[in-house]
Amino acid sequence: xxxxxxxxxxxxxxxxxxxFSPLAIAQDLEPLPASAAADGDTPEKVELGKKLFFDxxxxxxxxxxxxxxxxxxxxxDDSRAxxxxxxxxxxxxxxxxxxxSVFQASQFWDGRxxxxxxxxxxxxxxxxEMGMVGHDQVISRIKEIPGYVDExxxxxxxxxxxxxxNAVKAIAAFERTLITPGSALDxxxxxxxxxxxxxxxxxxxxxxxxxxxECHSGPALNGWHPASDAEFVEFPRYNDLSxxxxxxxxxxxxxxxxxxxxxxxxxxxxPTLRNITLTAPYLHNGQVPSLDEVCRLMxxxxxxxxxxxxxxxxxxxxxxxxxxxxxxxxxxRLPVRSGETVIHDSKSFTVGNE
Amino acid sequence: xxxxxxxxxxxxxxxxxxxFSPLAIAQDLEPLPASAAADGDTPEKVELGKKLFFDxxxxxxxxxxxxxxxxxxxxxDDSRAxxxxxxxxxxxxxxxxxxxSVFQASQFWDGRxxxxxxxxxxxxxxxxEMGMVGHDQVISRIKEIPGYVDExxxxxxxxxxxxxxNAVKAIAAFERTLITPGSALDxxxxxxxxxxxxxxxxxxxxxxxxxxxECHSGPALNGWHPASDAEFVEFPRYNDLSxxxxxxxxxxxxxxxxxxxxxxxxxxxxPTLRNITLTAPYLHNGQVPSLDEVCRLMxxxxxxxxxxxxxxxxxxxxxxxxxxxxxxxxxxRLPVRSGETVIHDSKSFTVGNE
Numbered sequence: 001x002x003x004x005x006x007x008x009x010x011x012x013x014x015x016x017x018x019x020f021s022p023l024a025i026a027q028d029l030e031p032l033p034a035s036a037a038a039d040g041d042t043p044e045k046v047e048l049g050k051k052l053f054f055d056x057x058x059x060x061x062x063x064x065x066x067x068x069x070x071x072x073x074x075x076x077d078d079s080r081a082x083x084x085x086x087x088x089x090x091x092x093x094x095x096x097x098x099x100x101s102v103f104q105a106s107q108f109w110d111g112r113x114x115x116x117x118x119x120x121x122x123x124x125x126x127x128x129e130m131g132m133v134g135h136d137q138v139i140s141r142i143k144e145i146p147g148y149v150d151e152x153x154x155x156x157x158x159x160x161x162x163x164x165x166n167a168v169k170a171i172a173a174f175e176r177t178l179i180t181p182g183s184a185l186d187x188x189x190x191x192x193x194x195x196x197x198x199x200x201x202x203x204x205x206x207x208x209x210x211x212x213x214e215c216h217s218g219p220a221l222n223g224w225h226p227a228s229d230a231e232f233v234e235f236p237r238y239n240d241l242s243x244x245x246x247x248x249x250x251x252x253x254x255x256x257x258x259x260x261x262x263x264x265x266x267x268x269x270x271p272t273l274r275n276i277t278l279t280a281p282y283l284h285n286g287q288v289p290s291l292d293e294v295c296r297l298m299x300x301x302x303x304x305x306x307x308x309x310x311x312x313x314x315x316x317x318x319x320x321x322x323x324x325x326x327x328x329x330x331x332x333r334l335p336v337r338s339g340e341t342v343i344h345d346s347k348s349f350t351v352g353n354e
Numbered sequence: 355x356x357x358x359x360x361x362x363x364x365x366x367x368x369x370x371x372x373x374f375s376p377l378a379i380a381q382d383l384e385p386l387p388a389s390a391a392a393d394g395d396t397p398e399k400v401e402l403g404k405k406l407f408f409d410x411x412x413x414x415x416x417x418x419x420x421x422x423x424x425x426x427x428x429x430x431d432d433s434r435a436x437x438x439x440x441x442x443x444x445x446x447x448x449x450x451x452x453x454x455s456v457f458q459a460s461q462f463w464d465g466r467x468x469x470x471x472x473x474x475x476x477x478x479x480x481x482x483e484m485g486m487v488g489h490d491q492v493i494s495r496i497k498e499i500p501g502y503v504d505e506x507x508x509x510x511x512x513x514x515x516x517x518x519x520n521a522v523k524a525i526a527a528f529e530r531t532l533i534t535p536g537s538a539l540d541x542x543x544x545x546x547x548x549x550x551x552x553x554x555x556x557x558x559x560x561x562x563x564x565x566x567x568e569c570h571s572g573p574a575l576n577g578w579h580p581a582s583d584a585e586f587v588e589f590p591r592y593n594d595l596s597x598x599x600x601x602x603x604x605x606x607x608x609x610x611x612x613x614x615x616x617x618x619x620x621x622x623x624x625p626t627l628r629n630i631t632l633t634a635p636y637l638h639n640g641q642v643p644s645l646d647e648v649c650r651l652m653x654x655x656x657x658x659x660x661x662x663x664x665x666x667x668x669x670x671x672x673x674x675x676x677x678x679x680x681x682x683x684x685x686x687r688l689p690v691r692s693g694e695t696v697i698h699d700s701k702s703f704t705v706g707n708e
Contacts, residue, residue, distance in 0.1 A: 063438045329685040
């Protein structure tokens with residue numbers, strides 16, 4: 001770094017002491033826990049939740065499942081700037097990865113859901129996502145499928161088994177199994193100093209020294225620690241840079257829209273960096289196409305540091321060390337209403353070229 | 355049956371002797387083969403084809419994979435009257451099941467593709483399905499993903515591995531593994547006379563005696579036999595019934611659009627009845643909502659027979675005996691271009707309520 005950048009970096013560390021918990025800085029990086037089951041999670045709930053997670057019939061058109069935007073075959077997202085829901089509609093924000101989503105204090109970019117359960121309720125009834133008119137419609141449709149009624153009863157007891165609360169409990173129980181331990185960083189932290197390459201180790205050192213770790217700390221590199229409250233960070237902190245207009249960083253006011261507090265303007269939840277190599281494009285609006293570009297951008301907008309090409313390369317190498325091992329998932333068999341579809345609004349169609 | 359219906363049925367059998375191969379009637383029903391691999395199918399091609407089958411990045415928007423409309427978690431279709439492709443566009447025909455699709459002499463409702471390989475090329479570049487502008491775009495995108503380049507080389511040899519011909523060979527190799535043997539009918543045909551219920555056995559007898567089996571013969575109950583040519587059947591044969599307008603049976607001219615031969619007007623390929631309980635709604639246009647309704651309709655429009663409620667119930671019971679055992683499929687891990695997306699046209703977005 002040159003002198004002016006050292007000054008800028010020091011300025012940030014001082015600012016960081018005010019903005020961020022000292023605890024987060026002290027704890028730095030930690031291995032990813034290998035399990036995260038909650039009290040009450042059972043194999044029956046996990047299996048039911050897996051089916052619901054993969055079931056496109058929970059959307060108005062029968063075409064969009066949780067997995068459509070949080071694709072477990074990839075980075076738990078959808079490769080798109082912003083997701084495409086029913087009828088080709090798109091929303092304003094980039095789909096966050098569902099992998100390791102249990103390791104954060106709140107859900108959505110603006111943290112408006114405190115739990116995985118609460119989060120799972122949102123997209124089902126968002127008109128640009130799964131487009132159901134209400135949770136009653138979701139439950140009504142599930143109840144049309146006898147196999148689901150049986151599985152809800154098995155997982156939650158007979159009687160009023162098929163409820164939205166039970167549905168999201170099952171989905172969340174499944175999501176708590178979506179953990180990717182065993183990354184090069186995890187092996188390194190466990191004592192295998194050869195687990196990371198020299199470039200990755202240099203990148204990790206830079207990640208700490210330059211200040212990325214102030215926000216991206218803890219096991220998921222998102223500031224989260226067990227039992228900690230959700231923290232939100234202003235983004236961009238320095239908004240007089242060309243990045244602001246280039247990547248449209250001022251349109252989305254972030255947390256303030258959810259909290260109603262102007263003090264939360266342009267604040268966002270810190271996203272996990274686990275498997276970040278697999279989840280391009282980047283940022284809340286998905287406008288940044290590549291990982292090296294977002295490393296440069298974050299250093300400048302959040303820490304006021306202009307990285308060299310070599311530093312960017314080392315940071316990207318370190319990001320590669322955050323790619324974990326993905327559990328093997330068997331494709332579920334979804335229960336079907338024999339001889340009848342439950343997608344009742346799919347009759348209208350336009351004639352295309354097929 | 356009453357007298358007029360016997361007359362009508364006899365009329366049909368006579369007509370059937372002209373329309374259909376006597377061989378098909380003689381062979382009647384057969385067990386489903388347990389494998390269907392072609393010369394040259396290898397585990398590497400099957401695994402690569404599986405990834406391509408599940409990969410939504412083969413569509414313009416990154417949202418539609420083969421599996422979107424041919425969902426292997428269900429009946430190999432999508433529960434919809436007609437499928438929804440990119441940008442919410444829909445086409446005119448119902449998605450046929452991909453399960454056991456190797457056991458037919460041609461593909462698509464109008465048989466315009468002779469092989470699975472040729473079929474797989476179609477939806478990628480259909481503007482209401484996967485919407486790619488051409489196969490060059492498909493190949494260009496696959497080549498952007500280093501993991502795929504390696505897998506094509508491993509499956510097809512170094513050099514010019516990533517081609518559309520190789521891509522569809524891999525997809526077809528995977529599709530040839532999508533077989534569902536072990537149904538109650540298969541166990542019955544193998545000598546286990548208790549495999550089918552009394553209602554199912556009555557339904558099978560009716561299926562043969564009333565004439566359904568004239569078209570729906572052979573291992574997949576679609577008239578297909580190894581090395582046989584594709585056959586197409588006029589539908590509806592009796593088009594002066596209320597069904598014609600109720601379910602819009604005259605709009606789609608079927609095979610003639612593909613062959614250019616007016617003699618093929620309103621001719622369609624006979625669809626398989628394997629797993630038919632799982633693939634509602636029914637017919638080429640997906641306009642018939644339930645299995646019992648389509649049994650009544652087919653008997654009247656094709657054989658001129660009006661079934662009793664008890665007969666419909668027995669036929670539907672027999673259809674349940676055609677549900678096979680589905681192979682366990684492990685969710686593939688799709689290769690990713692590290693730190694970059696390959697969906698380059700996803701930047702535009704509209705602001706919704708999320």
